[in-house]
Amino acid sequence: MNGIDPYDYWTLKTIKRIMGKSPWISLSSRELGEKLSMSQQSASRIILKLIDKGFLQRKIQDRRQNISITDAGLDILFSEMNDLASVLEIEKTLEIHGNVISGLGEGRYYISRKSYIIQFQEKLGFIPFLGTLNIKIDPENEGKLRRLRNSKGIHIDGFVTDDRTFGSVKAFLGNIGGLECAAILPERSVYSDVLEIISPFYLREKLKLSDGVGISLVVNI
Numbered sequence: 001m002n003g004i005d006p007y008d009y010w011t012l013k014t015i016k017r018i019m020g021k022s023p024w025i026s027l028s029s030r031e032l033g034e035k036l037s038m039s040q041q042s043a044s045r046i047i048l049k050l051i052d053k054g055f056l057q058r059k060i061q062d063r064r065q066n067i068s069i070t071d072a073g074l075d076i077l078f079s080e081m082n083d084l085a086s087v088l089e090i091e092k093t094l095e096i097h098g099n100v101i102s103g104l105g106e107g108r109y110y111i112s113r114k115s116y117i118i119q120f121q122e123k124l125g126f127i128p129f130l131g132t133l134n135i136k137i138d139p140e141n142e143g144k145l146r147r148l149r150n151s152k153g154i155h156i157d158g159f160v161t162d163d164r165t166f167g168s169v170k171a172f173l174g175n176i177g178g179l180e181c182a183a184i185l186p187e188r189s190v191y192s193d194v195l196e197i198i199s200p201f202y203l204r205e206k207l208k209l210s211d212g213v214g215i216s217l218v219v220n221i
Contacts, residue, residue, distance in 0.1 A: 004055075004076055011036065011046050012055060012073055024059075024068045071191050078143075078150040082221065093174075094144050096217045098135040098195070100209045107132030107196055111184075113166060115159040120198070123154050124171055124182050128198035132184075133176075135195045135215060145193065148172060149185060151221040156184075171198075174219035177207045183219050 014035050019025045033043035047067070050056040055073035059066050069077075085092060108131045110116065121127050137145050153170030160166070171182045181199035197217065203209060 004053075008046060008050060008053075008055070009076060009080065011043075011050065012069060012076060015056070015067060016069060016074075016077060019069065024066050026061075026064045027067050028065055074146060075150050078146045081147060082151050092221045094148060094219050094221055096135075096137060096141050096144050096148070096195070096219065098137040098141065098215060098217070100204075100211055100213045100215055101134050101136045101194065102211055103132060103134040103196070107134070107198075110166070111198055113159075113161075116156065116166070116169075119156045120171075120182075123156065124173060126180060126200040128182075128200060129202045131202070132196040132198055133181075133203045133209070135197060135217060137193045137195060139193075142193070145195070148183065148219065148221060153185070153221070154182075155187070172219040172221060174217055176203060176215060176217050179203065179206060181217075183217065 011032070015025075015027065015032070018027065018035070028040075029044035029047060030040040032047065033040045036043060036046075047056060047058070050073070051058055053072075055070055055076065057068045057070055111120070111128055111132065112130045117127060151170075151172070153172050156169045156171055158166050158168035168187045169184050170187050171184045173180075173182050175181055176197065176199070179199060179201050181197050181201075181203065183195050183197055185195075195217070197203065207215075209215065
């Protein structure tokens with residue numbers, strides 16, 4: 001289970017169920033132990049282990065223990081969700097909503113590298129327009145974005161040139177407004193609420209998009 005002890009996973013899931021949408025909760029080891037049907041001492045040990053592994057954060061306020069699940073901890077839960085979806089053959093498409101924003105112009109530079117372009121054509125089936133469409137994801141779609149980030153995707157190899165290293169990325173085929181596209185994400189963990197989209201079309205022009213316009217992206221995971 002993603003390199004984590006099953007009981008640790010169960011503890012994370014239980015804490016998330018208690019938290020709901022709250023970023024932090026006040027939760028004692030005794031209270032958690034009751035939820036997990038174990039002793040206070042055992043619950044305390046698991047909490048400390050999950051903190052040490054970087055899956056939980058803790059702070060003490062007014063003699064109360066406050067706990068939050070880190071991005072790494074949430075990744076564990078969403079990875080397991082994707083595994084279950086695959087096993088149960090649940091439909092694996094996501095519709096993600098957001099707003100168009102301007103990027104810094106770096107997308108054009110990166111995707112114009114020959115080694116990327118060759119792989120895009122071979123693995124995605126198209127040569128992209130030299131530029132990316134940037135979408136700032138709506139906050140209520142954060143769970144869908146995190147699920148996407150923890151999906152396998154289509155692997156695009158990184159490479160090294162004379163002056164720098166270009167990292168590997170993963171791509172997810174999909175469509176915007178009925179037009180073929182792919183969301184691309186770095187394979188190393190980077191937390192951002194902005195998705196970069198490539199397409200054989202100049203999407204801004206084709207769909208008459210401007211900054212601030214709401215848009216929906218449908219991707220296969």
